[in-house]
Amino acid sequence: AVVSTQSTGADTRGHFSHGLNRLEVYCTDYELGATSRTNSPTIEKQTVSTALVNGNNALGATVGKFCMELAIEKCKSTGVGVVTAKGSNHYGIAGFYGLMAEKQGLIGISMTNTSPVVVPTRAKQCTIGTNAISVIAPAENEDYFAMDMATSTVALGKLEVARRKGEPIPPGWGCDSEGNESLDPGAVLDGGGLLPLGGTEQSGGYKGYALASSVEVLCGILSGGNWGPHIRSWQNPDRSKQANLGQFFMALDPEVFGFGFTGRMQQFMDEHRALDPVEGTDGVLVAGDPERAAEKACEERGGILYHPAFVRDMEELAEKLSVPAMKPL
Numbered sequence: 001a002v003v004s005t006q007s008t009g010a011d012t013r014g015h016f017s018h019g020l021n022r023l024e025v026y027c028t029d030y031e032l033g034a035t036s037r038t039n040s041p042t043i044e045k046q047t048v049s050t051a052l053v054n055g056n057n058a059l060g061a062t063v064g065k066f067c068m069e070l071a072i073e074k075c076k077s078t079g080v081g082v083v084t085a086k087g088s089n090h091y092g093i094a095g096f097y098g099l100m101a102e103k104q105g106l107i108g109i110s111m112t113n114t115s116p117v118v119v120p121t122r123a124k125q126c127t128i129g130t131n132a133i134s135v136i137a138p139a140e141n142e143d144y145f146a147m148d149m150a151t152s153t154v155a156l157g158k159l160e161v162a163r164r165k166g167e168p169i170p171p172g173w174g175c176d177s178e179g180n181e182s183l184d185p186g187a188v189l190d191g192g193g194l195l196p197l198g199g200t201e202q203s204g205g206y207k208g209y210a211l212a213s214s215v216e217v218l219c220g221i222l223s224g225g226n227w228g229p230h231i232r233s234w235q236n237p238d239r240s241k242q243a244n245l246g247q248f249f250m251a252l253d254p255e256v257f258g259f260g261f262t263g264r265m266q267q268f269m270d271e272h273r274a275l276d277p278v279e280g281t282d283g284v285l286v287a288g289d290p291e292r293a294a295e296k297a298c299e300e301r302g303g304i305l306y307h308p309a310f311v312r313d314m315e316e317l318a319e320k321l322s323v324p325a326m327k328p329l
Contacts, residue, residue: 002061010093012298013291024317032240041066049078053085057242060091068097071251079256085247086225095148098136101251102144107137109250113219115231118152119193121206124179126193127229130155131215139266146288151212152194159185164309172199220246303329
């Protein structure tokens with residue numbers, strides 16, 4: 001159930017690269033035994049405000065939900081809850097877990113490492129992941145700040161979507177096998193790699209490289225899980241090998257810090273939304289506004305709008321699994 005909620009929630013928020021687009025990967029990992037069908041996460045050690053969780057190779061969404069619920073529980077007792085996990089798998093969008101905390105009036109932070117698909121600045125080989133970070137904070141009247149991003153220029157799934165649509169990718173997204181910037185999603189996916197946030201060195205990509213490395217510090221290295229080049233490859237994986245991803249979850253109670261957090265948070269966002277926009281744009285946004293707009297659009301049309309190529313892929317997967325295919329509205 002958590003995978004269904006997480007995946008459709010990602011698509012509803014406009015993050016199609018991390019929603020049902022990942023369903024075939026999850027199914028293949030189950031089929032080949034790379035992810036356990038029966039294991040559940042367990043706590044290996046803990047204090048009043050911290051814990052180390054072993055995901056025991058369960059589905060990443062299952063591990064993530066367990067860890068953030070534990071972080072929230074500890075936060076409510078001490079003001080802060082920090083949980084790291086090892087033995088996990090792909091857990092979808094990082095923001096899903098931060099939103100769990102936000103719904104209870106807390107600041108939620110989540111990070112994960114991933115298979116090495118990003119080429120470090122000045123390198124040719126992929127040795128770090130897209131290593132997502134999410135920080136979500138409550139404001140007033142159900143408004144909230146929601147930063148949820150990869151530390152590469154884009155997530156790998158966006159290139160998969162571009163290749164499926166037969167479209168080129170923008171500059172700064174990826175490079176070919178020689179480390180040269182490429183606009184061909186196939187060249188990036190087949191032997192090349194993603195570029196760190198910022199793109200090339202000349203445009204500040206080394207900062208994204210450092211940011212992704214910082215995620216590795218808090219996820220794979222701190223938890224005792226795999227990191228960087230030690231995580232199974234995504235492009236040509238030994239699909240029977242466990243990923244052993246490391247993940248990080250934090251819940252903070254703003255009430256134990258400065259007074260009036262939600263009002264100050266709301267003022268911060270509203271001041272930026274009220275800025276004079278550049279001509280030809282729809283206005284200045286804050287993190288989380290595009291996702292809220294996507295959710296509203298889905299609500300108004302009564303469903304999620306998928307590309308025909310993706311629908312065909314899902315129909316083929318349904319046939320392979322001998323289950324009913326998605327029904328269009």
